[in-house]
Amino acid sequence: MYEKILLAADGSKNSIRAAKEAIKIASLIQNCLIEVVYVADFAKAKSDILHSKGKEELDFSRRQKLLPLEEQLKSHNVTYEVKILHGEPGPAIVDYANKEKFDLVIIGSRGLNTLQEMVLGSVSHKVMKRVNCPALIVK
Amino acid sequence: MQGRIKKEWFSNIRADILAGIVVALALIPEAIAFSIIAGVDPMVGLYASFCIAVIIAFVGGRPGMISAATGAMALLMLPLVKEHGLNYLLAATILTGVIQVLFGIFKVAKVMKFIPRAVMIGFVNALAILIFMAQVPHFIGISTMTYVFVAITLLIVYIMPRFIKTIPAPLIAIIILTAIAIYANMDLRTVGDLGTITKSLPEFFIPDVPFTFETLAIIFPYSLALAIVGLLESLLTASIVDDMTGTESNKNKEARGQGIANIFTGFFGGMAGCAMIGQSVINVKSGGRGRLSTLVAGLFLMFLIIVLGDLVVQIPMPVLVGIMIMVSIGTFDWSSFSYLRKAPKTDAVVMLVTVGIVVATNDLSKGVIAGVILSAIFFVAKISHIQVKEHHENQQTIFTVEGQLFFASVDKFVDSFNYNVENKDIIIDFSNAHIWDDSAVGAIDKAVLKYRENNNTVTIKGLNASSKKIVDKLSISNHSNTKLSAH
Numbered sequence: 001m002y003e004k005i006l007l008a009a010d011g012s013k014n015s016i017r018a019a020k021e022a023i024k025i026a027s028l029i030q031n032c033l034i035e036v037v038y039v040a041d042f043a044k045a046k047s048d049i050l051h052s053k054g055k056e057e058l059d060f061s062r063r064q065k066l067l068p069l070e071e072q073l074k075s076h077n078v079t080y081e082v083k084i085l086h087g088e089p090g091p092a093i094v095d096y097a098n099k100e101k102f103d104l105v106i107i108g109s110r111g112l113n114t115l116q117e118m119v120l121g122s123v124s125h126k127v128m129k130r131v132n133c134p135a136l137i138v139k
Numbered sequence: 140m141q142g143r144i145k146k147e148w149f150s151n152i153r154a155d156i157l158a159g160i161v162v163a164l165a166l167i168p169e170a171i172a173f174s175i176i177a178g179v180d181p182m183v184g185l186y187a188s189f190c191i192a193v194i195i196a197f198v199g200g201r202p203g204m205i206s207a208a209t210g211a212m213a214l215l216m217l218p219l220v221k222e223h224g225l226n227y228l229l230a231a232t233i234l235t236g237v238i239q240v241l242f243g244i245f246k247v248a249k250v251m252k253f254i255p256r257a258v259m260i261g262f263v264n265a266l267a268i269l270i271f272m273a274q275v276p277h278f279i280g281i282s283t284m285t286y287v288f289v290a291i292t293l294l295i296v297y298i299m300p301r302f303i304k305t306i307p308a309p310l311i312a313i314i315i316l317t318a319i320a321i322y323a324n325m326d327l328r329t330v331g332d333l334g335t336i337t338k339s340l341p342e343f344f345i346p347d348v349p350f351t352f353e354t355l356a357i358i359f360p361y362s363l364a365l366a367i368v369g370l371l372e373s374l375l376t377a378s379i380v381d382d383m384t385g386t387e388s389n390k391n392k393e394a395r396g397q398g399i400a401n402i403f404t405g406f407f408g409g410m411a412g413c414a415m416i417g418q419s420v421i422n423v424k425s426g427g428r429g430r431l432s433t434l435v436a437g438l439f440l441m442f443l444i445i446v447l448g449d450l451v452v453q454i455p456m457p458v459l460v461g462i463m464i465m466v467s468i469g470t471f472d473w474s475s476f477s478y479l480r481k482a483p484k485t486d487a488v489v490m491l492v493t494v495g496i497v498v499a500t501n502d503l504s505k506g507v508i509a510g511v512i513l514s515a516i517f518f519v520a521k522i523s524h525i526q527v528k529e530h531h532e533n534q535q536t537i538f539t540v541e542g543q544l545f546f547a548s549v550d551k552f553v554d555s556f557n558y559n560v561e562n563k564d565i566i567i568d569f570s571n572a573h574i575w576d577d578s579a580v581g582a583i584d585k586a587v588l589k590y591r592e593n594n595n596t597v598t599i600k601g602l603n604a605s606s607k608k609i610v611d612k613l614s615i616s617n618h619s620n621t622k623l624s625a626h
Binding site for chain 2: 040042045046047048049050051052053054055058086088
């Protein structure tokens with residue numbers, strides 16, 4: 001069944017709820033691998049670099065955002081990997097999901113950046129429209 | 140070697156060419172506007188953008204990064220152009236290149252790492268403010284129609300990208316509004332009022348300046364400031380492109396490349412430039428990754444000027460002003476406001492001082508230097524905090540020292556002891572301290588000798604290996620009757 005699951009995450013509350021649903025599904029399936037995907041947004045590249053002490057610290061602070069989510073996955077003994085992509089969140093997730101042929105994409109309905117979503121539309125909406133596999137949007 | 144050339148040039152041909160074209164379109168208004176900021180003909184900025192982009196494509200250290208005429212550099216040049224004219228600017232541009240090549244050879248790029256974040260944030264904010272202020276004379280109190288055109292330009296550049304993603308919005312604004320201005324025969328100032336456009340390729344010539352020490356004395360301060368600011372912005376941009384593309388770049392090669400590009404530019408009638416954050420982001424977003432994208436940007440820019448030069452002079456100034464306001468809004472680091480609240484007070488002060496000095500002097504390099512010095516002082520003040528605690532044990536008086544002992548903390552160290560004791564057994568414990576320099580050793584000697592005057596015995600213990608080494612080498616109390624042991 002869903003052996004290869006993409007869990008899109010930005011560290012928001014919704015993405016943690018999405019992780020919980022991912023765990024439920026993964027626990028039903030043998031050999032299920034969850035890939036936690038975080039997108040370092042192009043639009044934030046300048047301020048990320050300006051406000052970080054260096055490359056290592058920036059990588060670390062991005063990983064740190066996913067820590068609560070990783071704890072969930074760990075405590076339920078789910079096999080998972082973390083992948084950091086660079087790009088515009090919606091298209092980057094869609095491209096990666098389609099290219100790597102995932103069986104299922106799980107994403108929170110809204111992320112951290114509510115203002116941007118009002119203007120540009122939500123990432124989850126874009127992903128749902130354009131991804132080739134089934135998508136689960138978690139409220 | 141061959142593999143690398145292939146990867147850097149030809150691994151992404153289609154996307155690189157398309158992105159290069161997009162960047163060229165976005166570069167034209169900026170190159171013209173930055174020329175006007177520098178007080179020179181638009182051609183000087185256009186030639187600079189062409190030369191720098193083409194040369195840096197070959198010799199730069201960060202494939203996919205866009206370098207051209209920039210606002211940060213243009214702002215530095217204005218006083219030189221006003222007082223001495225274009226030829227001195229070209230000579231200064233060549234010298235800037237030479238300094239940057241030297242920076243590259245002596246690996247100054249590594250030193251740039253030590254420039255604190257607060258200074259860099261102050262740098263971009265000050266740059267944004269200066270670019271905005273440079274626009275003010277071009278739209279305040281000219282005519283109602285000027286305000287209207289600035290406003291419409293801003294509307295177009297902010298709303299259009301939501302619907303049309305492939306063509307840069309500033310170009311759409313220019314095409315629509317220039318057409319309207321020409322068609323309706325509106326009374327607006329145009330680029331042509333501020334300079335001329337020559338529809339020809341740049342030619343090699345040696346700037347017409349006397350080759351004397353006096354000339355050098357005039358241009359050197361400008362060249363040094365240009366070299367520093369150019370490198371600062373280029374390396375910041377390189378880090379941003381590194382992050383966006385998830386790849387590494389060669390910062391010293393980039394410094395050298397910037398220098399080579401500026402030397403060529405100066406000989407071909409262009410002004411000094413550097414990497415551009417905004418344009419590089421546009422390039423990467425449009426799919427540009429390789430050196431080809433930078434080369435295409437430069438070539439296509441020149442092609443457009445040769446073909447469309449007559450139209451370029453008719454661009455109304457308010458449209459350029461609107462585009463520059465957008466550039467300054469995009470340059471400003473808007474997360475600075477939360478930074479001011481969250482960052483340590485000293486960092487916030489360094490940021491504000493950097494901005495303040497730049498705005499007051501109109502010179503980015505002065506702000507950066509002041510910011511670096513101020514944060515160095517704050518840093519020294521912070522780590523010079525030293526603590527000496529006293530307690531008594533088996534008739535011994537034990538002082539434990541905590542902190543870094545060096546020239547800035549020695550006074551406090553010496554004053555921390557109570558010297559009015561006699562015939563005591565005193566132990567000074569340095570387990571939680573580090574001895575850095577000769578003034579630190581001198582301070583220890585002073586304390587030890589003062590105690591010894593009153594017939595106390597003093598034992599020093601707990602020195603770590605490197606502290607012990609420096610104390611053994613320099614101490615004088617060490618050679619007389621005091622025991623000095625390191626455990």
